[in-house]
């Protein structure tokens with residue numbers, strides 16, 4: 001049996017709490033460690049209803065043997081009571097041999113990510129890259145994310161499976177909750193759980209069907225090795241997804257506890273046996289704030305940052321207003337950010353402006369991001385012991401601990417037990433809810449239940465109610481996540497805002513010119529700027545915005561279909577990580593008009609563009625940019641269009657030259673000559689002469705495949721440099737506008753280097769000087785100018 | 797005497813009349829995370845009658861001051877006042 005130290009508290013010295021002594025999960029009476037097989041083995045075929053196609057159910061082509069088993073190969077005893085789902089009673093003997101048809105715990109979070117095909121990189125060769133198609137299919141980012149939360153065992157199981165689907169583009173999301181109807185163990189760690197969808201939110205078509213099946217199976221070894229989700233019912237063809245186990249918790253959350261200097265001793269851990277008024281069979285253990293929320297299903301961690309805030313923060317009166325606490329939160333919370341985040345600030349202060357009658361408050365219902373901060377007032381009525389109480393000190397400790405969890409519960413958007421059904425004008429319940437005036441929950445007021453406080457504490461088991469747990473674990477996450485939906489809304493609902501700014505990066509998509517209007521034929525370039533908006537230095541591939549592998553851009557002509565831009569060039573380079581400090585940005589530029597299969601922007605009209613960058617652990621989505629392409633302004637533009645908007649010309653433009661595509665080069669020459677005032681002419685001139693800056697290798701197929709030869713075309717540097725300089729610098733503003741700063745200055749640098757390599761040092765220096773002048777005239781960032789000047793200095 | 801207006805108020809203006817005293821509150825709304833809308837403190841003697849009026853809800857009730865239970869909790873439940881007096885200061889969380 002666990003030891004039972006006194007309830008933990010942090011004194012004025014700020015000492016850490018005693019380590020809480022917890023009953024191990026598998027010895028805890030509230031913990032459900034798994035299930036045991038029923039005698040009957042369920043007939044698979046019988047599970048599909050009429051018109052439901054479950055034929056593909058066992059047709060899984062992937063087995064991920066590296067998928068960790070949730071909680072490891074657990075062999076806990078089965079508790080006597082498992083809510084709702086009947087299971088065989090099993091004697092409480094932890095040493096009992098493993099039953100052959102025992103299924104370990106599966107509750108937790110699972111993910112589905114579509115398979116990612118990484119293109120074979122194009123090897124770097126001297127000179128420009130020889131264009132060739134990248135073998136497909138290429139899915140550089142995960143366009144579909146599915147999170148599955150299975151809730152059938154571990155602490156306080158609610159017999160629910162909820163599914164969250166986010167589709168990146170066109171952006172849509174959906175969320176369903178299904179009620180478990182059967183949970184069968186048909187062999188050692190071979191478990192099938194069926195559920196009916198009872199709640200829907202968002203775009204229904206993303207999660208079709210009426211039923212959900214979750215399957216956990218053993219593959220090799222003892223534990224689970226394979227998890228699958230099937231959506232079926234309602235006449236749809238079953239959809240199967242292979243899942244990977246992510247966590248035994250449903251979401252992570254971090255709490256930071258800060259204390260005002262005059263708050264005195266604060267209680268952040270509580271010994272359940274501390275006060276004699278408690279349920280007779282309440283397990284005797286020390287609970288921390290984190291433990292309570294872990295058992296509610298969250299991977300709750302305490303921030304190592306614990307600040308002691310000067311009393312002066314409360315202003316001259318020494319007591320705290322909501323605004324003063326909000327200011328303190330902004331100032332002292334190490335993770336403060338005005339955006340949704342699974343994190344909460346918990347302040348222990350002495351007293352609120354409202355006086356002794358306010359024991360605590362979730363004060364953060366001001367500003368754009370609610371529910372991030374809560375406060376507990378140590379010099380308030382929570383110190384008032386009920387007359388005749390047998391243990392006044394224990395009473396106070398319990399009150400303070402309970403109050404802290406209560407306020408934190410408000411941070412998760414939980415209403416009071418007697419307010420659950422309340423709707424407009426205050427807000428809305430997320431689903432129709434009944435009040436729970438008698439609930440023995442952290443969210444009730446003990447004095448309000450029948451029989452008063454004593455009746456409450458005699459039956460309180462330091463947990464949230466079932467309805468509260470269903471909400472916290474399974475409601476659309478924006479309802480629950482701190483800083484997301486406004487307070488008391490959904491306990492509320494608002495337009496889907498999935499994938500919004502929950503990560504540590506922001507991504508800006510911009511044209512880098514004064515307006516978003518483009519001429520007909522003009523290739524559209526976009527710049528990407530990705531900024532570290534997190535709270536610590538990040539280490540990422542420094543070239544990730546220049547290298548197309550990580551980027552996808554979606555282009556939608558208004559009134560037309562959405563097309564996905566895939567880069568034609570993905571470079572193969574040694575992966576090197578760069579440190580990106582908070583507030584620093586990475587940049588990249590790409591011509592987005594052309595993709596592997598031709599032109600994406602080839603008609604006059606309005607287009608919407610959005611980019612996404614795959615960071616591995618998260619996808620960062622940009623703003624949506626709207627651009628306009630004007631109709632042809634001259635007959636020559638219209639005349640060349642049929643030959644210009646072809647795959648070969650797209651290739652030459654994208655690769656900045658491809659001499660073997662001579663017909664395409666002819667078209668570009670026509671553009672340069674007949675459409676000279678169109679910015680497309682500048683792209684054409686650059687693409688046509690760029691290959692001549694260096695010796696250029698091409699594959700010569702000769703008579704056939706057996707006769708492949710690499711031919712080298714010799715550079716014609718001085719002619720090419722002259723043509724490039726003319727195209728880029730005769731009208732530098734026009735060229736920079738149409739190419740974008742990054743490509744424009746990269747190209748100038750490339751010309752200067754070619755001149756230098758060819759022995760024309762003087763010409764190179766002159767070009768570099770002109771380049772620096774344009775940089776200054778166009779006011780580009782100083783760091784880039786400094787680098788260019790340093791390069792120039794080395795050559796003088 | 798403290799009148800604690802708790803659940804059910806939304807932009808409600810109440811009138812409290814006790815002898816010569818005639819007080820009209822500011823509009824009050826229940827703050828959901830504490831379950832409290834407003835506290836009004838009045839200095840009244842034992843046995844005094846206080847009339848509580850909500851004009852827009854057409855409600856009127858009379859409370860007799862009990863010095864042993866100086867905290868009067870007023871809630872609006874199902875369109876009617878629900879009133880309870882207590883000796884112990886009610887707290888809110």
Ligand SMILES: [Zn+2]
Pocket residue numbers: 406407410416829830831889
């Ligand atoms: Zn509360």
